[in-house]
Amino acid sequence: MTASTSAWVGAAPADPTPVLAARTRGLRKVYGRTVAVDRVDLDVPEGAVLGMLGPNGSGKTTTIRMLLGLVRPTEGEVELLGRRLPDGAAQALPHVGALVEGPGFHPFLSGRENLRRVAAFEPLLATGSIRQAVEDALERVGLGGAAHRRYRGYSLGMKQRLGLAAALLVRRKLIVLDEPTNGLDPAGTREVRKVIADLHADGSTVVVSSHLLSEIEAICTHVAVLHRGTVVAQGGLTELLQADSSALLIETPDVDAALTALRAGRISARPLGEGIRVELIGTTAPVVVRTLVEAGVEVHEARRHRAGLEDLFARLTDAEESEHSLSAVDTIEEGAR
Numbered sequence: 001m002t003a004s005t006s007a008w009v010g011a012a013p014a015d016p017t018p019v020l021a022a023r024t025r026g027l028r029k030v031y032g033r034t035v036a037v038d039r040v041d042l043d044v045p046e047g048a049v050l051g052m053l054g055p056n057g058s059g060k061t062t063t064i065r066m067l068l069g070l071v072r073p074t075e076g077e078v079e080l081l082g083r084r085l086p087d088g089a090a091q092a093l094p095h096v097g098a099l100v101e102g103p104g105f106h107p108f109l110s111g112r113e114n115l116r117r118v119a120a121f122e123p124l125l126a127t128g129s130i131r132q133a134v135e136d137a138l139e140r141v142g143l144g145g146a147a148h149r150r151y152r153g154y155s156l157g158m159k160q161r162l163g164l165a166a167a168l169l170v171r172r173k174l175i176v177l178d179e180p181t182n183g184l185d186p187a188g189t190r191e192v193r194k195v196i197a198d199l200h201a202d203g204s205t206v207v208v209s210s211h212l213l214s215e216i217e218a219i220c221t222h223v224a225v226l227h228r229g230t231v232v233a234q235g236g237l238t239e240l241l242q243a244d245s246s247a248l249l250i251e252t253p254d255v256d257a258a259l260t261a262l263r264a265g266r267i268s269a270r271p272l273g274e275g276i277r278v279e280l281i282g283t284t285a286p287v288v289v290r291t292l293v294e295a296g297v298e299v300h301e302a303r304r305h306r307a308g309l310e311d312l313f314a315r316l317t318d319a320e321e322s323e324h325s326l327s328a329v330d331t332i333e334e335g336a337r
């Protein structure tokens with residue numbers, strides 16, 4: 001189902017052009033003196049589950065709101081299901097389900113009554129189908145048993161589930177979920193993951209924002225990492241992680257000797273734990289090991305660095321100014337080419 005295989009870090013995506021469910025170009029939003037989102041070029045391939053990842057305040061919600069036509073961009077373009085916003089909103093939005101902050105349910109109505117009101121405004125839902133669609137959506141998010149209770153008595157997790165149910169009332173081409181597991185316990189989180197997996201299997205495209213790396217790693221095919229309002233990396237999850245694994249971890253008791261030998265050979269390395277980490281830029285694993293052995297360094301173990309999203313994310317968002325992080329980004333770019 002996924003389309004894109006390209007992954008990039010720190011520069012504009014080159015090629016190819018997959019079929020996109022959503023696309024932004026040069027997106028920017030300024031609130032007073034705050035630049036919430038800046039120069040965001042986001043590609044959401046059709047059929048993907050794209051995780052929008054970023055620390056608090058990195059611009060995820062603002063990007064999502066612009067994607068859905070809820071906030072007007074200061075600059076830039078949004079295309080949703082092939083329609084340019086705002087002009088194409090009426091054609092595109094009925095096919096888009098969304099869970100965004102503050103869904104605006106009525107506090108004195110029950111979950112079921114609230115959902116029926118929302119369903120009544122669904123252009124793709126015939127009046128005769130509303131009751132069944134509401135019951136199906138409530139069951140799907142595990143809210144069947146509490147559907148008769150007033151919304152104002154709902155916990156945060158139940159409110160999230162009701163918001164999710166509203167997004168699931170009809171079959172959508174694109175579902176956009178802003179922090180869907182916010183306030184959910186582990187069981188609720190698993191249910192949301194299952195809902196997303198089912199949507200993906202059904203062929204829907206999903207955009208899901210989160211600051212939880214494990215969540216994104218578990219459910220997404222694609223990732224866009226936001227930092228200070230800009231996208232610092234995006235692409236297929238597997239490709240991004242593979243591109244980030246061009247390092248070798250060497251276990252040795254002779255750390256100083258190892259660093260000296262490698263640096264003499266113009267190989268970039270630094271101490272890490274019980275050994276060193278070597279960036280495989282312009283060199284290879286056999287060359288590194290040979291250099292060490294020839295210098296009389298004891299090598300207890302040499303293994304490829306297995307990159308996780310956590311590593312990638314930390315480098316892109318925490319330590320971007322440090323030398324190490326810059327060389328890591330180079331490494332990723334090398335690998336992504």
Ligand SMILES: Nc1ncnc2c1ncn2[C@@H]1O[C@H](COP(=O)(O)OP(=O)(O)OP(=O)(O)O)[C@@H](O)[C@H]1O
Pocket residue numbers: 031034035036037054055056057058059060061062063211
């Ligand atoms: N309506 C608004 N008025 C003023 N500033 C805003 C508004 N909405 C967002 N911002 C600011 O824009 C920046 C990006 O916020 P945004 O909510 O998009 O980030 P986020 O990544 O979704 O964060 P979080 O994970 O905390 O929800 C923040 O500095 C925020 O304070």
